[in-house]
Amino acid sequence: MNKTQINSIGFSLSSDRVSVIILLIPALIFCTVFIFIPAFWAIVGSFYSYGMTSLNDWKWVGFDNYIKASQDEFFWIALKNNFIIVFASIVLQVGVGTILAAILDRGIKYGKVIFRTIIFTPMVISSVAVSIIWLLIYDPNFGILNNILKAIGLPTPTMGWLGDPDISIWMIMIVAGWQNTGFMMVLILAGLQGVSKEVYDAAEIDGATGVKAFWYITLPMIRNILIVAILITTIGAFKVFEFVYVLTQGGPSNATQVLGTYIYLQAFNLLHMGYANALSVILLIIALILGWFQLKASRRA
Amino acid sequence: MSKFKLANIFAYGFVTLFSIYVLLPIIVMILTTFKTRKEIFLEPLGLPGQFNFSSFEKALSIGLGGFIFNSFLVSLFSVILIVIISGMAAYVLARIDFRINRYVYLLIVAGFAIPPAAVLVPLYVTVSNLGLLNSIYGVVMPLTAFGIPFTVILFYAFFLDFPKEVEEAATIDGCSKMQIFFRIIIPLSGPAIASAAIFQTVWIWNEFLLALIMLTSDEVKTLPLGLMKLRGEWSSDWPSIMAGLTIAILPVLIVFLIFQKYFVRSLAGLGK
Incomplete structure (x- = not known):
């Protein structure tokens, strides 16, 4: 013990080098084997053509898979849908979540815990189960949505809620909003509860109360949490898979494809492994850009 | 004072409506469970005529x-x-x-x-x-x-x-x-x-x-x-x-x- 060197935070270098390596290595092995090496092979594989049955029979095709993507109408639809989901989620989930959080924080006196519990509940239900319930709600014959509209004499879409390419992506957003808004509400509520009462008292003296106080005082104070909420939502919007897979399988005629479902379709239904890799690499680049923003935002916060 | 009440009504109204939006699908799920296939076709909005547990048995039988x-x-x-x-x-x-x-x-x-x-x-x-x-x-x-x-x-x-x-x-x-x-x-x-x-x-x-x-x-x-x-x-x-x-x-x-x-x-x- 006496011989070992003690540094500023007090640990002995020789034995700690071993400890550090043992503590760090499992995490590095897992991430390397199942995330980083696959990411590397996705990039390599995107320059080849191969299928499920010919994993050892790779054919070099250069940039062909990327050129194919640039000319693939459905790839662009999928990418566009991911961006629609990003913006719609920010408005519906972060926006409505902020309003709900503000109301629960200072807008109402009674039932705060009950409302918070109810609105947060969908977060713990699996997206697959959620989507199947909504399949029944949207069902043209058995669903309550159509039957309520018929009962009060309103028109229903002739191709069904999920069969009409103009509205189906928005129907998916209603389901996504149902599941995720409560999470955003809780996240933002935690930020709001960090704003001290003195701030509101001071604002009241200056004549700012209610909505005005919220807009000019509270929102700027929870700016960092809002940025985190928007980033989590954006990253989540590029991970969307279950809602689309269960509700529409990407249809009608690929109108609701997203990158996740389109990569799955190309890889495991059509067995275009090389092409699926090229699409994965595009998703990878988007994800890493978003990750970089996340890093910047978390450092500032 | 009236302005304050209006804000209050809006606040409670908004969280109540949102809570209904959240609860409705869960209620639909539970009610449908007790209905018969005939009931969901003839009366999609109605309550189940009687509590019918056969659906549970069927669901469990699939593993x-x-x-x-x-x-x-x-x-x-x-x-x-x-x-x-x-x-x-x-x-x-x-x-x-x-x-x-x-x-x-x-x-x-x-x-x-x-x-x-x-x-x-x-x-x-x-x-x-x-x-x-x-x-x-x-x-x-x-x-x-x-x-x-x-x-x-x-x-x-x-x-x-x-x-x-x-x-x-x-x-x-x-x-x-x-x-x-x-x-x-x-x-x-x-x-x-x-x-x-x-x-x-x-x-x-x-x-x-x-x-x-x-x-x-x-x-x-x-x-x-x-x-x-x-x-x-x-x-x-x-x-x-x-x-x-x-x-x-x-x-x-x-x-x-x-x-x-x-x-x-x-x-x-x-x-x-």
């Missing part, structure tokens, strides 16, 4: 219990691995001044950003090469890997706020870093471990994409895959499908309602 058991095992193994491995790594990053730490942290953040769909084909090949297709370990391993980065970030923030004095005292008493981690840090990290475990359990219990590509035979399928099987086999037998969903969802809902304070607290901490 829902097995799917729930598989999901339980996958969640249990993955969450234990994620918490231990991430805790160890985060401790090194937060406490030990090691030259490579900066790069390790960057790698971890990159790992957090990469979604499974971005590595789907090579990941499938990796699991296949390890001989783990159609085994629950074929999803436990990749799910652990994808859970680690986020959990490391969570623990890292927690350990940074952790008082250093205790560890310094232990060091003087001759404990190695390993001993300090397992005997002092872990027992004092209850809240962080609970947060991480709750968040990962919710995510892994519900994970679908990796299970979908790795698990194709019924004996190893997890609950979300089992629910898709109900949906696929019974297409328009909605009472039985909803009975299956109710059986799958109810235990989770009950656990959530009992521990909702901790759920909310653990997820709320993410924004920090």
Whole structure:
């Protein structure tokens, strides 16, 4: 013990080098084997053509898979849908979540815990189960949505809620909003509860109360949490898979494809492994850009 | 005064409407379970004529219990691995001044950003090469890997706020870093471990994409895959499908309602 060197935070270098390596290595092995090496092979594989049955029979095709993507109408639809989901989620989930959080924080006196519990509940239900319930709600014959509209004499879409390419992506957003808004509400509520009462008292003296106080005082104070909420939502919007897979399988005629479902379709239904890799690499680049923003935002916060 | 009342009405009205939007699908699910197939066709908006439990029997007969058991095992193994491995790594990053730490942290953040769909084909090949297709370990391993980065970030923030004095005292008493981690840090990290475990359990219990590509035979399928099987086999037998969903969802809902304070607290901490 006496011989070992003690540094500023007090640990002995020789034995700690071993400890550090043992503590760090499992995490590095897992991430390397199942995330980083696959990411590397996705990039390599995107320059080849191969299928499920010919994993050892790779054919070099250069940039062909990327050129194919640039000319693939459905790839662009999928990418566009991911961006629609990003913006719609920010408005519906972060926006409505902020309003709900503000109301629960200072807008109402009674039932705060009950409302918070109810609105947060969908977060713990699996997206697959959620989507199947909504399949029944949207069902043209058995669903309550159509039957309520018929009962009060309103028109229903002739191709069904999920069969009409103009509205189906928005129907998916209603389901996504149902599941995720409560999470955003809780996240933002935690930020709001960090704003001290003195701030509101001071604002009241200056004549700012209610909505005005919220807009000019509270929102700027929870700016960092809002940025985190928007980033989590954006990253989540590029991970969307279950809602689309269960509700529409990407249809009608690929109108609701997203990158996740389109990569799955190309890889495991059509067995275009090389092409699926090229699409994965595009998703990878988007994800890493978003990750970089996340890093910047978390450092500032 | 009247303006104040209007704001109050709007506030209560908004949260009440949103709560109805949230509760309605759950009510539809439970009511449909007790209806007969004739009732949902003739009176989609009506209440069930009598409580009819045959749908539950049918849903259980398809082996829902097995799917729930598989999901339980996958969640249990993955969450234990994620918490231990991430805790160890985060401790090194937060406490030990090691030259490579900066790069390790960057790698971890990159790992957090990469979604499974971005590595789907090579990941499938990796699991296949390890001989783990159609085994629950074929999803436990990749799910652990994808859970680690986020959990490391969570623990890292927690350990940074952790008082250093205790560890310094232990060091003087001759404990190695390993001993300090397992005997002092872990027992004092209850809240962080609970947060991480709750968040990962919710995510892994519900994970679908990796299970979908790795698990194709019924004996190893997890609950979300089992629910898709109900949906696929019974297409328009909605009472039985909803009975299956109710059986799958109810235990989770009950656990959530009992521990909702901790759920909310653990997820709320993410924004920090």
